Amino acid sequence: MTTQSLIRQWRIPGAITLTFIALLAFMILHAHWGAFIQWCLAAQITLHRYLVMYLLQLNNHQTSGGLWLLAGAFVYGVLHAIGPGHGKFIVATYLSTHSEPRLAARLIPFFGSLMQGVSAILFVFILAVGFNLAAGDLSQSRWYVEKISALLIGSFGAYVMYQAARSMRPRKMRIHALTPHARHSPDCECGHHGVGAATEGDIKARLGVILAIGARPCSGAIMILLFSNALGMVTWGMAAVMTMSLGTGLSIMGLSLAVRYARNRTAALFSDDAQRLKWVVPVLKIAAGVALILFATVLFLTVIPVSANGDFIAAGC
Structure with a gap:
């Protein structure tokens, strides 16, 4: 029995199993x-109070407080990634419906998380x-800022809906001259064909994901920056915020790879029905x-x- 026949045989049971697992998890x-x-929320508030304590230790010239602050x-960033948030929803939604190479699936949420830290720094230092x-x-x-x-x-x-509707329109056939410059094989890595081809639309969508994640700064990062600015320890505050973003980014990278793997496995179950996939994906x-x-x-x-x-008082800190 060939691999293709095995896929056809287990396609429906596999889809039912995946649906059952998803419903059970939900x-x-x-x-x-x-x-x-x-x-x-309780864990984040407790950690935030510890971060404030470490800043106070630094202010009292206790250098060990700096290491504890960054740790x-x-x-805090890892816990922020585990909890509910807009970044996880955006990444999961995008990667479950868009075919991205492994490197892009890692870098998109990572840069989005780092941009959250940059947004918090810009917010505090421009306004405060x-x-x-x-x-x-x-x-x-x-x-x-949160409304925007x-x-x-x-x-x-x-934009995602517009791109999907646009891809459903019938495309005109393009005839290329068979010149020596036009001849190339599917594995020539020229970037002009294949699933992983880098197009302008792909770049716009990736930048849109990063901007949608990073434009909403973390409230905990803003609080730490405000407190460090009040103590005159701006550099330590910025280092703590970017370390938060690093923890969040590394955690969401794991989620993004899991979503990408689940998407590819699900697509493999229906890979023999290309005509249906042509309409299902959009x-x-x-x-x-x-x-x-x-x-x-x-x-x-x-x-x-x-x-x-x-907000720092409203958050119980």
């Missing part, structure tokens, strides 16, 4: 979602240092765009309210 997650959210910031805004004004500015980032996520979802991308727009709507409507005393 039911378990839904049953314990509230407790999981509370645990994540705690890295753990440059314009010297008060705590309440910073909270209001954060509110606007939700709109960016929704715009990216609309439809799935349109569904992903709709999901991103709905997710952006939820984010837009559930932004943390403005606090007159500052």
